[in-house]
Amino acid sequence: MLAPQSRTARDAALHAVADALSARTDEILAANVQDVARARATGTPEAVVDRLTLTAERVAAIASDVRDVVALPDPVGEVVRGRTLPNGLDLRQVRVPLGVVGIIYEARPNVTVDAAALCLKSGNAVLLRGSSSAYASNTALVGVLRDALHEAGLPADCVQLVPGEGRESATELMRARGLVDVLIPRGGASLIRSVVEQSTVPVIETGVGNCHVYVDASADLDMAVDVLVNSKAQRPSVCNAAETVLVHADVAEAFLPRALDALAAAGVTVHGDASWQRADARVVPATVEDWGTEYLSYDIAAAVVPDLEAAVAHIREWTSGHTEAIVSRDAAAARRFTALVDSTAVMVNASTRFTDGGQFGFGAEIGISTQKLHARGPMGLPELTATKYVVTGDGHTRD
Known part of the structure; x- marks a missing residue:
């Protein structure tokens, strides 16, 4: 489990991830070349190809973003509110990880690392389901992440890429209620609508921007x-x-x-x-x-x-x-x-x-939520947590 791991352990793992991304850049770029070639061969618009493309500079920027996440305050264990009740019970509402977070997203491979880093920092395990157009890149990136976690002493399975490139794998993720605690779609209107309408897993709806x-x-x-x-x-x-x-x-x-x-x-x-x-x-x-x-x-x-x-x-x-x-x-x-x-x-x-997590001073973001549930606006680390109440007494019983 990741939740009981200390901030020190999680931060050390993220530093290891950033170092591994830098050290294995050539491997990542070789995989990305396959995706870019396939995209161009199928007539993908150049604007989309650009979002898909990784360069040494872009990988370095991704690694730098991971280090920036390390420097952010840890939300886990933060006391949202607390007081001593009239009967002497000590009541605290504290932040806890959501659990297992599923992310369904489109072409940008940098989202693979951004999402994983934010989830790890906030104590969550993450299931990543990127688009088929970036499958080789995402496979390479997740391989780097998992190796780095293992070497840092954390379970590699805290980060997993949902296998398969077809719709079936996305559908399975959307129907994994009880195994996945929350699902976050990140992409265009049709992707978000599909996830919201088809998922049995609770969804935090990121929105399109008109x-x-x-x-x-x-x-x-x-x-x-x-x-x-x-x-x-x-x-x-x-x-x-x-x-x-x-x-x-x-x-x-x-x-x-x-x-x-x-x-x-x-x-x-x-x-x-x-x-x-x-x-x-x-x-x-x-x-x-x-x-x-x-x-x-x-x-x-x-x-x-x-x-x-x-x-x-x-x-x-x-x-x-x-x-x-x-x-x-x-x-x-x-x-x-x-x-x-x-x-x-x-x-x-x-x-x-x-309207951006970085511009608002939140650091990186998992997306921008346009719904009205617990997360609204740029979703940083606090939005990747829930809360629980810890009540401490001294043999208290209720009349």
């Missing part, structure tokens, strides 16, 4: 352009990239030309409503489908709204509940927006790209 930027009537327009372009174009293929911009009608005439030029310079195609279309011939007419689309590309939907309430109504109808941003110099408007918008994160005068 994120919005709302430019209020009082916005500093230079700031608004910067926030919008960064939210959309700094890295468009991730879940915290903006997919829709909404602009208050009072500033539309001044803001739209500036925004369109800046977005065009960043290579972004605007799918806009009639107001945006009138502002520039480059705008593609928006359809109903655009409002609900997570593009993950250099595309953005755009609309002009009459007021803040209309912006909130649009967001409520179309958001995935991930991240929304308001750009405004009006403190009352910002407070109203943050109160009315029910998403995992709400940004005021800041890019949506900040």
Whole structure:
């Protein structure tokens, strides 16, 4: 069992993992070459191939991330709350590992190591089921992890790769209730929906990101352009990239030309409503489908709204509940927006790209949860724990 292991033992094992990744980089890259070649041979888009590809620099970064996890505070044993009851009983609520965590995820091999490191740090065993496109890479990485754990004196089976590349292995994992304590899907909308709908194991639902930027009537327009372009174009293929911009009608005439030029310079195609279309011939007419689309590309939907309430109504109808941003110099408007918008994160005068465990100071993350159970938002180490009550008496009996 991993849970009773001390923090010292778990941290030493993670240091051993980081060292092994560095020492066996050539072996890992040789396996990755097989996956990349197969992906290209089957016509996989280059953006996906890039996410799949490992280099010596990327492996070094993965090893560095593991060392960063070692430095994070250990959540296991943390007292969430505690007090002495009137009858003299000592009551403590403490963090404990979830147990066996299953992760179903898509192409990025770095997730294999990130997920394993976070689970080990928080005292959990982990079952990893990556995509078939990264099977050779994941097999090599898990082999390195298991060898390092064994050499560090921890059970190698704390980290396991679910065997098989077909759907059957994922289905088996989803139906392993009683053997797996929680399942976390990490990937696109179809993967997450499939796991949520088919799993008999409890699921922590990570979410897709149909994120919005709302430019209020009082916005500093230079700031608004910067926030919008960064939210959309700094890295468009991730879940915290903006997919829709909404602009208050009072500033539309001044803001739209500036925004369109800046977005065009960043290579972004605007799918806009009639107001945006009138502002520039480059705008593609928006359809109903655009409002609900997570593009993950250099595309953005755009609309002009009459007021803040209309912006909130649009967001409520179309958001995935991930991240929304308001750009405004009006403190009352910002407070109203943050109160009315029910998403995992709400940004005021800041890019949506900040919704991230590392940016929030949590260290690495297992994913970003958009549900409303115990984990919501970037899931760091505390979110990979449950709690239990430890009650200490002195022969107490209940009347």
